[in-house]
Amino acid sequence: MTIVPFQSIITSEEELRDLFGESNHVVKHKAIDRLDHHCKDFIAKSSLLFMATSDESGYCDVSPRGDGAGFVHVMNESCLVIPERPGNRRFDSLRNILTNPRVGIVFVIPGLKETLRVNGSAVLVRDEDIMDQLSVQGKRPWLGIGVRVEECYIHCAKAFMRSQAWNPDSWxxxxxxxxxxxxxxxxxxxxxxxxxxxxxxxxxxxxxxxx
Known part of the structure; x- marks a missing residue:
């Protein structure tokens, strides 16, 4: 077993607050519990997302999903569907969802430094009409990941600014x-x-x- 080399470990929220303080008013109140017109527009322009899942024991996974802008189908203010295209058949995310429906999603628009975070619970769906709407090049996805939205908010640009991910000169x-x-x-x-x-x-x- 590898010995963890850390000697100074934070173990409570109180310690975190002592280090960093409290969030400001905007940050505390920016999360909403539905997909309003701003969120729908953001998702319609997004061609890439990262989805976090974990199994019933807490083992975690983060997986990318990408396609043409607007590849995620927003059904209403409370529900969206992510197409499941052909992959490597490990089904890490899908197997996790079967035992633990909690998901966290980061939507990315290339060139935009801010991202949209959506949290909620997921199910695996195969509704014929939905699969038809998710078809690309005449091919329907195997299934879809239906997400019931519980929280969404804009995440600040600092990560992309620090990484310069959209700046080709830094690549x-x-x-x-x-x-x-x-x-x-x-x-x-x-x-x-x-x-x-x-x-x-x-x-x-x-x-x-x-x-």
């Missing part, structure tokens, strides 16, 4: 980027799985199985 040169194929091959650690075979598999998936 790492392509030749210095991590090599996903090599990472996967090393992690699988089997003679039959090489960097080249992983690259071929990824390319096949990316070109033939997006929808």
């Amino acid at each position: 790492i040169p392509s030749e210095q980027l991590p090599n996903p194929s090599k990472i996967i091959a090393d992690h699988v650690n089997q003679d039959s799985v090489t960097e080249e075979s992983v690259t071929r598999g990824l390319q096949d998936s990316y070109t033939k199985r997006l929808y």
Whole structure:
């Protein structure tokens, strides 16, 4: 077992408040319990989201979902549906939702530093009419993740400002980027799985199985 190297650990909200103080008036009151016209417009312009789930034991997962802007279907002020496109069939998020419906979502609009956070509870749905509305290139999703909205609010821009994620001048040169194929091959650690075979598999998936 790896020994955790931390020696000074915060264990209470009181300690947090002593360090950072209280939220200001705007922050305390900015969350709403529905998707108003602002939230609907934000989601309609979003092409990327990150969804956090955990299983019944508390083991957590965060997974991205992305497609053309407006790929998430807003049904009303209380409900939205995220299409589940073909993936690797690990079903981490889906299996978590089956045992613990709580989800947290961050909606991203490329180029905009602020994000929209939506929290609520989820179910896996296969309603025919909804799947039809989520079709892309004539292909319906396997299913949808229906989310009952309980809280939503705008998250400030500081993370994107610090990271400069939208500034191409700050991006790492392509030749210095991590090599996903090599990472996967090393992690699988089997003679039959090489960097080249992983690259071929990824390319096949990316070109033939997006929808």
